[in-house]
Amino acid sequence: MKRLVIALVLVMCGVAEAHKPSDAHLRIAVSGSQLAGQISIALRDLDGALALDVDGNGDITWAETTAATARIDKYVIDRVHLADGDDACPIALGPPALVDLTDGAYWTAAVTADCPARPSELVVTYALMFDIDAQHRGIVHLEAPGMAKTVVVRSSKPVSIAIADPTAFTTVAGAGARDLSPWPLAALLALLVAAARARRTRPRQLADIVAAFALAELAGCALVTAGDLVLPWGYVEPALAALAVIAAGAAVLRRSGGALPLELGFAFGFSLAHGLDALALPAHGLGTVAAFAAGALAVQVAAAAVVAVLVARRYRAPAAPAPTTP
Amino acid sequence: MIAVVKERWPLLVAAVGTAIAIAAAAAEPTPPAEQARIALPTYTPATPSASVAKVAVRDAREVATRSALLNNPERVDLAVTLARGDIQRSRALSDPRYLGRAQAELARWYDLPDPPPDVLLLRATIRQSLHDFIGSRADLDHLLERRPDDPQAQLTRAVVSTITSDFPAARASCAAVAQLASPMIAATCVAPIDGIQGHADDAYARLSAAIDADPTADPSLRGWSITALAELAEMRGDYAKATDLFRQVLALDGNDAYARAGLADLLILAGKPAEASTLLAGRESIDNLLVRRAIAEHLARGADEAKVVRAMQDRIAAAAERGDRIHMREEAMFVLRVEGDAVRAVQIAKDDFAVQKEMADARLLASCAVAAHDAAGLDTVRAWRAAAGVKDAQLDDILRGAP
Numbered sequence: 001m002k003r004l005v006i007a008l009v010l011v012m013c014g015v016a017e018a019h020k021p022s023d024a025h026l027r028i029a030v031s032g033s034q035l036a037g038q039i040s041i042a043l044r045d046l047d048g049a050l051a052l053d054v055d056g057n058g059d060i061t062w063a064e065t066t067a068a069t070a071r072i073d074k075y076v077i078d079r080v081h082l083a084d085g086d087d088a089c090p091i092a093l094g095p096p097a098l099v100d101l102t103d104g105a106y107w108t109a110a111v112t113a114d115c116p117a118r119p120s121e122l123v124v125t126y127a128l129m130f131d132i133d134a135q136h137r138g139i140v141h142l143e144a145p146g147m148a149k150t151v152v153v154r155s156s157k158p159v160s161i162a163i164a165d166p167t168a169f170t171t172v173a174g175a176g177a178r179d180l181s182p183w184p185l186a187a188l189l190a191l192l193v194a195a196a197r198a199r200r201t202r203p204r205q206l207a208d209i210v211a212a213f214a215l216a217e218l219a220g221c222a223l224v225t226a227g228d229l230v231l232p233w234g235y236v237e238p239a240l241a242a243l244a245v246i247a248a249g250a251a252v253l254r255r256s257g258g259a260l261p262l263e264l265g266f267a268f269g270f271s272l273a274h275g276l277d278a279l280a281l282p283a284h285g286l287g288t289v290a291a292f293a294a295g296a297l298a299v300q301v302a303a304a305a306v307v308a309v310l311v312a313r314r315y316r317a318p319a320a321p322a323p324t325t326p
Numbered sequence: 327m328i329a330v331v332k333e334r335w336p337l338l339v340a341a342v343g344t345a346i347a348i349a350a351a352a353a354e355p356t357p358p359a360e361q362a363r364i365a366l367p368t369y370t371p372a373t374p375s376a377s378v379a380k381v382a383v384r385d386a387r388e389v390a391t392r393s394a395l396l397n398n399p400e401r402v403d404l405a406v407t408l409a410r411g412d413i414q415r416s417r418a419l420s421d422p423r424y425l426g427r428a429q430a431e432l433a434r435w436y437d438l439p440d441p442p443p444d445v446l447l448l449r450a451t452i453r454q455s456l457h458d459f460i461g462s463r464a465d466l467d468h469l470l471e472r473r474p475d476d477p478q479a480q481l482t483r484a485v486v487s488t489i490t491s492d493f494p495a496a497r498a499s500c501a502a503v504a505q506l507a508s509p510m511i512a513a514t515c516v517a518p519i520d521g522i523q524g525h526a527d528d529a530y531a532r533l534s535a536a537i538d539a540d541p542t543a544d545p546s547l548r549g550w551s552i553t554a555l556a557e558l559a560e561m562r563g564d565y566a567k568a569t570d571l572f573r574q575v576l577a578l579d580g581n582d583a584y585a586r587a588g589l590a591d592l593l594i595l596a597g598k599p600a601e602a603s604t605l606l607a608g609r610e611s612i613d614n615l616l617v618r619r620a621i622a623e624h625l626a627r628g629a630d631e632a633k634v635v636r637a638m639q640d641r642i643a644a645a646a647e648r649g650d651r652i653h654m655r656e657e658a659m660f661v662l663r664v665e666g667d668a669v670r671a672v673q674i675a676k677d678d679f680a681v682q683k684e685m686a687d688a689r690l691l692a693s694c695a696v697a698a699h700d701a702a703g704l705d706t707v708r709a710w711r712a713a714a715g716v717k718d719a720q721l722d723d724i725l726r727g728a729p
Contacts, residue, residue, distance in 0.1 A: 020422065020641075020644055020645050020648060020650060021422045021423055021425065021426050021648075021650075022423045022426055023647075023648055025366075027364045027365065027366070028364070029364040036364075037364050037365065038364065038365040038366060038368075040366065042379075043378055043379035044379055044380075044381050044421075044423060045423070047379070047381045048381075048423075048427065053381055053384065056383065056384025057383060057384075058380060058381055058382060058383035058384075059377050059380060059381075060377070060378055060379040060380075060381060061374065061375055061376060061377055061378065062370070062371040062373070062374050062375070062376045062378050063374035063375060065378060066374070096370075097368035097369060097370050098368060098369055098370065098371065098378060099366045099367065099368050099369075100369075101366075101644065102637070102640045102641050102644045103611070103644070104379055104611075105378045105379050108366070108368050110365065130430075131430060131433075132427060132430050133423065133426035133427050133429075133430050134426050134429035134430040134433060134436070135423075135425060135426030135429060135456075136426055137648050137649075139647055139648065141364070143364055150647065152647075152648060152649050
């Protein structure tokens, strides 16, 4: 019968499931070549690995936890490795603290690591607990500019996480194309329509307007970005919207004002700068500005080209009068 | 080049030139890494003596066995002893961590196609707990080819087969258990199968008599049998008797979370959510009880509603972060009855029913399907009910309201 009582306990062990099995959390933010974040391991798990409960009374105290700091740090440093490909990024741990998660208190410490360069492929080797708990998971949360990724690590095999270069030309240009504000586009199209209605519709003239607008926009954006100016966007955006409306009004009233493209373009450079700033890139030089502007301007020029063709047909410049025969 | 640029070239040159000059001068350093942005909020206890976590009390025999295994890693008997202890601990503390520990203790043999019989039995038990019922059943069938008279293996096989609706296999295992154990154990083994297959009245009479005839049985065995009896009473629609029986089980063992959950369900069904909430208060570390407390507080508009609802949401998110989906029953209950999203709940209930088919899973799928007007979900439950010959008072009530 004794044997069957044991059997019963084994059979019924699935019926009262508490919370989740064991896991630990490694949260890392990548900023250039520096990695910084936090590691959190359940105290109950650390007790299984390192016997924190020194007196064995079933109650882990904060004193027992802090007394084990050196052993815990060594356990973590020996078993968690970060690398950029083959180049190690040695980690350092901050002082111990606690964090409360859904299944109780976790030991936690700040993690910092320096890589030789900005990592393009972060290799995480995580080997905590697997030898004592086969259901343990390492939950690695990685954030880098423009990306956030969570990987669940199930064994001590290294895991590679690709980190895209957020300042790569194609990435930034793509962002520029996607983030384009409607106002500069509206203003540019208004300029084209106004010019067409003023009978200045030769393709060369329309191209002049687009080129002037785009160059001035680039200049405005570069000026704001390189000067690290913080524009009060709450005021600037309505002002730019008003400008676009005025440009449209001018187009309707046939008062294009031949010199407007430069001024308008320069003003809408602020909008471009705001879009670039919103990407929160780790660093931006002129190359980043050029890439972002290239993406945005490509969209503007493409849209302008379509409109230019349409308005050129609608408002064809009058042909020179044919010489009359006396 | 162009007329407009000709007119305004000084401005353009000045602007672009200034920009390039400033950009070249301001080659910005990389800003410092932002640890605070990604870190979870931390704290340190005010006093060194503050208790920060509870673990199992150290057992000197266990420590000695662990040390012996370390020196003799090939000793399967030591590994089995430790693993068995951890599985019992996972049950006693309602902590699934110890299942992972048991698996790690058996690691040397765990992935072998033909491990030693004792390892096979424990592997089947761990797999059952992780809801890998197919893997568990395969291990048990394999083990019983080698040890047909193993009562633990037969009893576990009966449970796993019932969950997966393989009733002939479950009955065969219970018949084997009847040859190896007391009439009360035999009657308890077959009770859920009889109940699901429409014979709850007969099963109730037999089990009730068997329990009465064995008054000196071990309290944990008795609690198990009375729990099975309570579930039969529930199937028969005798909710007052079922409530009384679950209270008897809790009197035998106040930490029996399964019986407490069953009693809470009946109180909620009877329109007494505040009473159910009181029954569950302070036991929220167990998911089965937290989800019911969240439902009870929600229905009763209790003071702890926001807190326990938030806790359950966090619990579901934490399980999802691991990639686990073994608490689908709790999740579907919560989504239906607290979040009120019947469409999502019925999807989760369908996924749950695909894995396990206990009475509770069928009732839940039916409730979700009725609420979501999901014909496919209703068809699934009706087909299962017809195939197994199920008679259940609650399921009948739920389906009566279905289109």
